[in-house]
Amino acid sequence: MNRDSLISSLKTLEHFTNDSLNLKHHSSNLSGFHYNRDLLKAAVANTYVETVGNRSDSLYLAIENSSPSSIKNSLFSRISAISKPSGIKGKKSIIAFDYTTEDFYGDVDDRWIHGWTGENGITGKYSYLTASIVNREMRLPIISITSPAGNIIPAEVMSILETIRTYLPDIDLLLFDRGFYSKDLMVRLGSLSIPYIIFVPKRELERRELESMHLGERKIMMHEFSFHYDGKKIKGDTKLVFLRRIFDRRIQEYLDWVFATNLEDVNLDSIISQYKIRWRIETMFRVQDECRIKTKSKRIEVRYFLFAYEQLIEAIWYLYYSKEVSFKRFLIELSSVCNTLVENEERRGSPHQ
Numbered sequence: 001m002n003r004d005s006l007i008s009s010l011k012t013l014e015h016f017t018n019d020s021l022n023l024k025h026h027s028s029n030l031s032g033f034h035y036n037r038d039l040l041k042a043a044v045a046n047t048y049v050e051t052v053g054n055r056s057d058s059l060y061l062a063i064e065n066s067s068p069s070s071i072k073n074s075l076f077s078r079i080s081a082i083s084k085p086s087g088i089k090g091k092k093s094i095i096a097f098d099y100t101t102e103d104f105y106g107d108v109d110d111r112w113i114h115g116w117t118g119e120n121g122i123t124g125k126y127s128y129l130t131a132s133i134v135n136r137e138m139r140l141p142i143i144s145i146t147s148p149a150g151n152i153i154p155a156e157v158m159s160i161l162e163t164i165r166t167y168l169p170d171i172d173l174l175l176f177d178r179g180f181y182s183k184d185l186m187v188r189l190g191s192l193s194i195p196y197i198i199f200v201p202k203r204e205l206e207r208r209e210l211e212s213m214h215l216g217e218r219k220i221m222m223h224e225f226s227f228h229y230d231g232k233k234i235k236g237d238t239k240l241v242f243l244r245r246i247f248d249r250r251i252q253e254y255l256d257w258v259f260a261t262n263l264e265d266v267n268l269d270s271i272i273s274q275y276k277i278r279w280r281i282e283t284m285f286r287v288q289d290e291c292r293i294k295t296k297s298k299r300i301e302v303r304y305f306l307f308a309y310e311q312l313i314e315a316i317w318y319l320y321y322s323k324e325v326s327f328k329r330f331l332i333e334l335s336s337v338c339n340t341l342v343e344n345e346e347r348r349g350s351p352h353q
Contacts, residue, residue, distance in 0.1 A: 001325060006337045009316050010036055012078055016312055019074040020305060021062040035059050037342045039309060040335035043291035063305045068146050075308040076143045079315050080167050083140060092172035096134045096278040097157060100285045101125040112300040114149045126303050131160045132281040139280040140318060141311050146304050154185040175278035183227045187236040190262055197275050200258040210256050213244035218268040238262060241271055287327050288314045
């Protein structure tokens with residue numbers, strides 16, 4: 001890997017940290033330049049920052065004095081900047097939404113911790129909503145936000161869309177799994193005239209309809225609905241697409257599928273493959289897990305900053321190095337170059353610890 005390219009990537013991470021935490025660039029004080037070393041060492045080893053360095057206290061103090069909004073804005077700004085050379089801004093984009101979580105093992109007494117079963121010692125989970133480009137030629141996280149317990153999914157999706165459209169105004173399709181299926185969300189998306197496909201959970205209406213169909217049958221049914229919001233009755237509609245016992249070559253089984261969509265022209269032969277593109281966001285999460293930075297902190301600022309830092313690392317690798325080396329090899333080389341740069345500066349005149 002080219003050393004100058006790795007140094008440029010380190011500067012991207014440095015800018016993200018400085019902007020997130022309101023630290024000064026090109027300063028003799030501790031900044032993203034110095035914190036990169038401990039963060040990357042922790043990412044390589046999937047361990048705690050305090051295990052691999054001596055600056056965790058000052059780093060955590062700086063993070064705790066930041067805010068989730070500054071971290072979100074810095075992440076979006078950095079990913080927008082590094083993705084511009086790929087030309088995605090001028091292309092139609094397919095965007096997938098998904099939640100990912102981090103396990104928590106302590107007392108669940110914070111609004112950011114979603115309660116859990118206690119199985120395997122896991123008492124709660126921190127949750128993040130991510131929107132990612134999943135075009136056939138590219139998969140890339142665009143933005144992530146923190147999601148508190150008792151979250152309102154449609155409101156979170158719309159807040160992300162508002163930000164995304166400042167950079168990607170030409171969205172071709174939105175993809176959601178079954179957890180996003182709601183009347184509220186479909187009405188909100190319809191008001192923006194953005195095409196969507198949502199995987200529909202099979203409840204009584206859907207099961208009854210599927211049972212009336214024969215093997216391999218495909219059909220579309222208009223579905224009108226209403227719900228009450230803020231004291232008002234809201235009406236909406238969507239197309240429900242039913243596909244009965246369709247053979248899936250990947251798992252060699254027959255499956256039933258139900259989708260909600262507002263596409264004007266629904267291709268019954270290709271809608272399953274259109275939806276399956278969404279799974280690329282899950283591939284992104286699996287790669288990001290390889291650089292998980294652990295923390296015992298319950299502060300959402302700390303949890304979110306580390307999550308966003310990991311996501312930016314993954315985005316840099318995907319855009320600039322994925323065709324050359326594995327993610328782990330990239331991470332090790334990036335950490336090594338960073339360590340050398342910081343050590344060289346410390347020899348010239350060490351910043352305060």
